[in-house]
């Protein structure tokens with residue numbers, strides 16, 4: 001399934017073009033915020049499309065060639081903490097830009113953010129403190145320990161549980177008031193994805209599920225998750241929400257759904273597929 005923030009048409013890595021040869025997309029971060037310009041029309045935010053940081057009178061601590069979007073080079077850059085944005089530009093958290101930036105560029109921004117964070121937080125071997133050497137665009141190496149480091153990814157499952165014509169939706173205390181969603185949780189070492197689905201549903205709401213089917217996946221760069229979505233059917237047990245994680249849970253029919261997540265999330269895609277089902 002192609003998700004809305006697809007890296008389709010993006011070729012990662014490779015050799016950067018000669019500087020100043022052609023304009024590039026610039027993903028410029030200060031901390032966890034991306035440099036954008038507000039636009040009155042969708043997409044509502046734009047990133048710099050320019051020959052380099054000099055155009056914006058900015059100086060980067062690190063610049064990383066990310067790859068090409070069709071034929072346009074893409075660069076990531078990190079600015080020193082506290083750098084003020086150029087006139088007419090502003091820094092906005094990537095999460096706030098969800099749905100406001102061109103979808104394809106948002107996908108690259110997610111990759112840019114994770115790659116730059118990985119470079120920033122993996123400069124030395126965590127066993128012997130030797131400076132790491134890049135062995136490819138997505139691997140670093142410590143020679144004394146013969147250890148390799150890769151960008152961190154945290155797989156998480158998200159599951160839509162149904163019982164006949166009802167869907168199970170729950171509320172985390174962290175959700176905005178009134179909103180319900182499907183269940184989700186991180187994969188633990190040694191688990192298959194199906195086991196994670198069964199454990200998370202059991203831990204969070206106390207029921208058993210069956211007929212677990214893969215639905216689709218979506219990168220979620222906040223900060224480095226990969227969401228793997230499933231559907232499952234109720235198999236038994238009574239709803240017993242885990243008080244720390246779930247403040248309310250219930251079965252809902254299509255005509256009486258509570259408020260659910262926004263249209264760009266994979267949770268919403270799962271719920272929409274339930275609504276579209278016969």
Ligand SMILES: [Zn+2]
Pocket residue numbers: 125126127128129130142143144145146147
């Ligand atoms: Zn080492």
